[in-house]
Amino acid sequence: MKSFEVTGKKDTRSGFGAGLLELGKSNADVVAMCADLTGSLTMHHFEKEFPNRFFQAGIAEANMMGVAAGMALAGKIPFTGTFANFSTGRVYDQIRQSIAYSGANVKICASHAGLTLGEDGATHQILEDIGLMKMLPGMTVINPCDYNQTKQATIAIAEHQGPVYLRFGRPKWPVFIPEDAKFEIGKALMISPGTDVSIFATGHMVWKAIEAGIELEKMGISAEVINIHTIKPLDAQAIIESVSKTGCAVSAEEHQMNGGLGDSIAQVLSRNLPSPLEMVAVNDSFGESGTPDELLVKYGLDTPNIIEAAKKSIARKSN
Amino acid sequence: MSSVSELPVVARQVRRDILRMVHAVNSGHPGGSLGCADYLTSLYFEYMKHDPQNFSGDGKGQDVFVMSNGHISPVFYSVLARSGYFEVSELATFRKINTRLQGHPTTHEGLPGVRVATGSLGQGLSVATGFALEKKLDNDSSTVWVLTGDGELQEGQVWEAVMFAAHNKVDNMIVAVDFNQQQIDGSTGDVMGITELKSKFLAFGWDVLEMDGNNYDSIHQVVPQAQSKLGGGKPIIIIMKTEMGQGVDFMMGTHAWHGKAPNDDQLADALNQLSETPYGDY
Numbered sequence: 001m002k003s004f005e006v007t008g009k010k011d012t013r014s015g016f017g018a019g020l021l022e023l024g025k026s027n028a029d030v031v032a033m034c035a036d037l038t039g040s041l042t043m044h045h046f047e048k049e050f051p052n053r054f055f056q057a058g059i060a061e062a063n064m065m066g067v068a069a070g071m072a073l074a075g076k077i078p079f080t081g082t083f084a085n086f087s088t089g090r091v092y093d094q095i096r097q098s099i100a101y102s103g104a105n106v107k108i109c110a111s112h113a114g115l116t117l118g119e120d121g122a123t124h125q126i127l128e129d130i131g132l133m134k135m136l137p138g139m140t141v142i143n144p145c146d147y148n149q150t151k152q153a154t155i156a157i158a159e160h161q162g163p164v165y166l167r168f169g170r171p172k173w174p175v176f177i178p179e180d181a182k183f184e185i186g187k188a189l190m191i192s193p194g195t196d197v198s199i200f201a202t203g204h205m206v207w208k209a210i211e212a213g214i215e216l217e218k219m220g221i222s223a224e225v226i227n228i229h230t231i232k233p234l235d236a237q238a239i240i241e242s243v244s245k246t247g248c249a250v251s252a253e254e255h256q257m258n259g260g261l262g263d264s265i266a267q268v269l270s271r272n273l274p275s276p277l278e279m280v281a282v283n284d285s286f287g288e289s290g291t292p293d294e295l296l297v298k299y300g301l302d303t304p305n306i307i308e309a310a311k312k313s314i315a316r317k318s319n
Numbered sequence: 320m321s322s323v324s325e326l327p328v329v330a331r332q333v334r335r336d337i338l339r340m341v342h343a344v345n346s347g348h349p350g351g352s353l354g355c356a357d358y359l360t361s362l363y364f365e366y367m368k369h370d371p372q373n374f375s376g377d378g379k380g381q382d383v384f385v386m387s388n389g390h391i392s393p394v395f396y397s398v399l400a401r402s403g404y405f406e407v408s409e410l411a412t413f414r415k416i417n418t419r420l421q422g423h424p425t426t427h428e429g430l431p432g433v434r435v436a437t438g439s440l441g442q443g444l445s446v447a448t449g450f451a452l453e454k455k456l457d458n459d460s461s462t463v464w465v466l467t468g469d470g471e472l473q474e475g476q477v478w479e480a481v482m483f484a485a486h487n488k489v490d491n492m493i494v495a496v497d498f499n500q501q502q503i504d505g506s507t508g509d510v511m512g513i514t515e516l517k518s519k520f521l522a523f524g525w526d527v528l529e530m531d532g533n534n535y536d537s538i539h540q541v542v543p544q545a546q547s548k549l550g551g552g553k554p555i556i557i558i559m560k561t562e563m564g565q566g567v568d569f570m571m572g573t574h575a576w577h578g579k580a581p582n583d584d585q586l587a588d589a590l591n592q593l594s595e596t597p598y599g600d601y
Contacts (some may be wrong), residue, residue: 031456055452055487063445063479070385070449073426076456083547093439094476098446101437102426148389216322 001213001223001236002192004176008147010147011199012168012204017042018147019154020079020109027077027158033068034081035061039267040170041081041111064244065091065106069098079156080106083212084113084167085126087287088133099163106164107157108133112254113143113167114254115282115299116292125287131259133165134232140185141232143167143253143261145206147175149229152183167203169254171292174207194224197310198242201252202228202261205280209252214305223310227238231261236268243269248276248313252306254296257281276316278309323365327535329401330360332596334566336397336410338589339600343380344414347422352394354561355466358532359394363402363569366442368461374431382461383450385435387443388468388497389423396420397596399432400601407601441474443467444494448484451492462549465494473511478523482507484554485524493545494556495547497532499563500573516558523527525554532559565595 006188021292024046031053038044047054049116061082068078072109080087087110088095099106117125121199134141140162144150150168157164179221180300191206192213201209206227213223243249247270251262269275284298296302333356341347363369365381375381386395393413400407405419412418419430425436435446447465454461471477484492498516500507507513520527526548530541545555563577565568567589570581581589 052456058479058486059475060479060483062442062476063448063483066442066445066476067449067452067483069435070446070451072449073376073446074383074453075379076453094442094445097436097439098442102446104435139408150433206538246368 001217004150004210006174006176008174010175011170011172012080012147013040013170014042015144015147015150015166015244016109016154016166017045017294019151021045021049021111023155023158028156029075029077030079031055031071031076032079032081032180033057033064035064035086037082039255040089041109043081061086062094066098067093068106069102073102078106079109081109081111082312084088084110084125085124085127088129092132096136096242100139101217103138104163105161107166108164109154109166111168112170114169114203115132115295115301116169116171116254118292118295119289121289122286127166127256127282127287128259130231130253130255130261138162139232140164140230141167142185142230143203144205144229145227146173146177148177148179152181153229156183156185159300168305169204173204176207176210186233188235189227189229191225191227194222196222196246196248197314198224198226198246199252199310200226200228200239200249200261200265202231203254205252205254208301208303209306215303215307217256217309218280221314228261231264234264234268236272239265239268240272243275244271246307247317250278250280250309250313252280254301255278255281257264257283276313278313279298280305280309323539325362326360327362327388328596329598330356331566331593332598333394333397333401334593335590335600338394338567338581338586340393340396340410340413342586345580346414347393347580348390348578349393349580350360350501350563350574351388351391351468351497351499352564353567353570354565355391355394355497355532356565357535358495358538358559359398359466361538361542362464363398366436366546367464371432374404377436378425378450379457380459380461382464383434383447384464385437385443385447385450386424387437387469388439388440388466392420392422392424394456395424401598403530405430406434408550408575410601440468440471441476443482444477444501446494448480448489451489452487454491463492464493467494467496469496469498469500470510470532472496472513479525481520481525488552490550490552490556491553495532495556495559496556497561498558499561501577503565503574503577505574520556526551528555528557530557530559531560533565568592
């Protein structure tokens with residue numbers, strides 16, 4: 001395994017806030033809306049700096065999506081902010097009709113996604129949002145892995161014409177992507193090359209995959225760790241190239257197994273290169289209250305689960 | 320269009336178009352379309368500042384119209400075609416495979432005149448408010464016009480938008496609610512009362528006007544009055560009383576023709592009541 005320099009722990013939502021602030025300075029067309037969660041999404045920096053381009057929607061997410069659609073269709077680049085649950089399931093029809101079907105250039109930015117939201121519990125821990133959003137025609141779905149990548153992704157999506165779902169989270173998480181790394185939408189990022197198994201991870205689970213890769217190496221297993229920050233459009237070529245070499249795969253995500261990244265990878269592999277694939281994801285269950293670490297352990301999304309999945313996938317390879 | 324006196328004649332042609340369009344595919348929504356024919360004709364041929372030959376989706380420098388009650392697409396398509404956004408002959412493709420004239424209006428097929436998809440109710444006012452805010456950011460002094468159904472006011476999102484527009488002083492937008500008091504399952508009073516509309520909108524901080532949307536004297540009095548309130552710090556709504564099915568006797572006074580097309584005999588009867596115009600059928 002390649003070694004990584006961890007430069008500290010930071011929350012990905014702050015990466016979003018920092019990226020948005022930079023965009024405010026560099027792109028006059030960027031406007032922002034938030035549904036009463038400016039502090040939680042760290043949008044207050046943008047609000048303070050650019051009050052005329054910030055619109056407080058109140059606790060009224062459906063209207064926020066509609067207003068953002070209107071501003072986008074009229075030529076602006078709106079970034080909406082609220083929790084992932086309220087950014088997707090609550091407003092699915094508004095996103096479907098007023099944004100996706102209408103081709104509105106809205107950036108739907110969603111924090112507190114997944115189990116690592118922690119103590120607030122299952123009402124807020126959406127584990128279905130990737131599936132909901134990836135099904136919409138024309139929707140780009142991005143789940144960056146650390147503070148720096150979230151900031152880079154936030155800046156990158158402003159240049160992309162079309163609706164985007166950007167998913168990030170609440171906890172402080174290791175920062176290991178270099179500050180000056182280039183973010184390319186739809187391009188898988190090689191974290192560490194290997195030969196025995198491909199581990200495709202997204203969001204917070206990329207760090208867990210790195211930890212697993214380090215442990216696997218001690219056991220004599222060479223894991224290739226790849227960061228799939230863009231779930232749609234999926235970098236099928238990178239997946240096929242990697243599995244052509246390793247012969248088996250593991251997916252890791254903070255999401256339901258149904259409808260998540262693993263599903264998308266399974267589709268690519270079954271159509272192009274049938275190979276063993278083990279999925280580390282929540283298995284048809286709601287979450288609950290607890291610390292992020294406790295929840296990842298309880299729901300089978302921790303480092304040892306990835307290690308086990310890798311071994312199982314390798315064992316399934318036909319010789 | 321050279322004179323206001325021709326508006327009723329154009330509207331009569333629009334009504335003929337509506338009936339022929341829904342009859343041809345035995346589907347669509349004639350009732351509300353007929354009820355709103357006079358208002359939409361008045362907007363597109365008299366009051367709106369727009370350039371059908373140079374349509375742009377973003378509507379910069381032009382008035383923008385958002386029809387939230389997308390099911391009355393027949394009246395929208397007819398008025399768009401008759402005012403020059405596309406050839407009137409294209410009305411014959413309404414609801415047919417590969418058409419730009421989808422059952423409900425959409426930007427997806429590139430039909431000039433449509434700026435957002437509508438159909439799932441309650442969303443248009445929010446989108447229109449976004450257009451209005453963008454115009455303010457751009458110092459664009461043109462107006463955003465919105466048409467919404469009255470049954471549609473049962474959707475919660477509408478009231479989120481009503482609150483938002485007042486809070487943000489969206490005073491470059493004129494909304495008309497098609498107050499025909501009918502919806503698919505019956506009268507609005509029976510299905511889900513939307514009583515005291517004027518008081519409701521006043522309480523939310525809007526400027527409220529009332530109009531008979533099937534009476535040109537009323538339209539020509541109230542629409543300019545609404546325009547005179549633009550820039551006054553409040554969003555503006557016209558509670559527009561209309562008759563569902565207006566112009567065709569057997570379609571009036573009932574909700575039965577909300578989403579039902581006439582058969583051959585009924586079409587002949589209806590067209591007989593709406594005599595041919597100099598503009599000609601498509």
